[in-house]
Amino acid sequence: MNLHLKVWRQKNKNAKGKFVDYEAKDISTDTSFLEMLDVVNEELIKKGEEPIAFDHDCREGICGSCGMYINGRAHGPQVGAATCQLHMRSFKDGDTIVIEPWRAKAFPVIKDLVVDRSAFDRIMAAGGFISVNTGGAPDANALPIPKDVQESAIDAAACIGCGACVAACKNASSMLFVSAKVAHLARLPQGKPEREKRVMAMVAQMEEEGFGACTNTEACSAECPKEIPMDVIAQLRREYIRAFAKSEEKV
């Protein structure tokens, strides 16, 4: 199949970017979206042009790095998939595909389709951790956790931090990401010691980074490659209210 691409090209953080047209020729419907870009880049390199920069690593839907906005959707039209899991059979021969980087003030473009997602790292550093003693591996069943609790925690822990929630949200809010992390740890006994401090610190850092506020459009959950459910956001609100109610700070 042959495709017309309109790709956002931006030299560096401070440069003014623009859309550049490329032709992707003789693409197999079985190639992944990233492989299609590889083919286009091969051609660019042959012609002595600068290849399109995009983030990618595992190419099996678990690292969360291949973030790009494809025809108005985060990670393209496939539901519950990262860009690497999107295949060219989702498109028709002769289609025009517009490829843009994630757009959020907190995710500045570094180059072409690559954005700086270190804001997520700083949110995690603010509270997305537990304190445990290192040393020998603990006995497997020393801490009893019911299966349903464990499963709901793992559902939240499935978040890969790709930033599709921010990209798809009309408010560029990172609420789904932060909520997934807060819910994951709040649902397990290991997360309890820092429970109140964690939610306060992570929300404060999220605001500091310049992400928007959640207005419950649910776009994040619909576009999430790991299909993190909206109930984690409700849980973050409950955790936040609880932490405020329990805080020793003066009213």
Place this chain on the structure above:
Amino acid sequence: MSGFFRFIDSSVGKKIVMALTGLFIILFLVEHLAGNLLLLLNDNGKIFEEYSAFMAGSLNIPVRIVEIGLFFFIIYHIVNGVRLWWGNRVARGFSYKVNDPSENSTFFSRFMIWGGTIVFIFLVIHLRTFFFPYRLGNPSNTMYEGAVEAFSNPYYSIFYIIALIFLAFHLVHGFQSAFQSLGIRYNKYTAIIKNFGIVFSILLCAGFALIPLYFLFNAGGN
């Protein structure tokens, strides 16, 4: 800022404020509709006038207190909503060339600021027609006569009905969103809250729309 004010001004707190003020305004709307439906009684407004005299009575202390609260909450809801909208616009920064939000969210959820703006314009005109002259001014006729006169004007009635449609749009998302903002979302209730909110929004706004429609097609009320 002390703890409480920092809490209600955080990104989570602002939405809690939107939810609580919104639900309070919804309760007011239910009361307002119940009272206004008295206009439809075929008694030339006798019972409606008794009701409005009771509600407007200066010695009706509970209603006076709630009224001050209502105005405060409406203003807070509007100011807070505009601040949220502006902050969220700034958070995006650079817009997408191609964006297809209809694939992942409802029209109503993305229309809140605009539906809200139309309802606000309606509110100003509504207060100018009824609240200011009849509560604060020296009216030359009764409120019932004022309503009959206002709604006999087809342009005024049509404007009301259009504004009510936008109010329904605002409530379709707002009702269920309020619960989500307060953290009330459990799988077994989600569908009930969402469906109830839709039915409630339509019935409430249809109920209000009955009044201009009644006077428009039944000018004079008798």
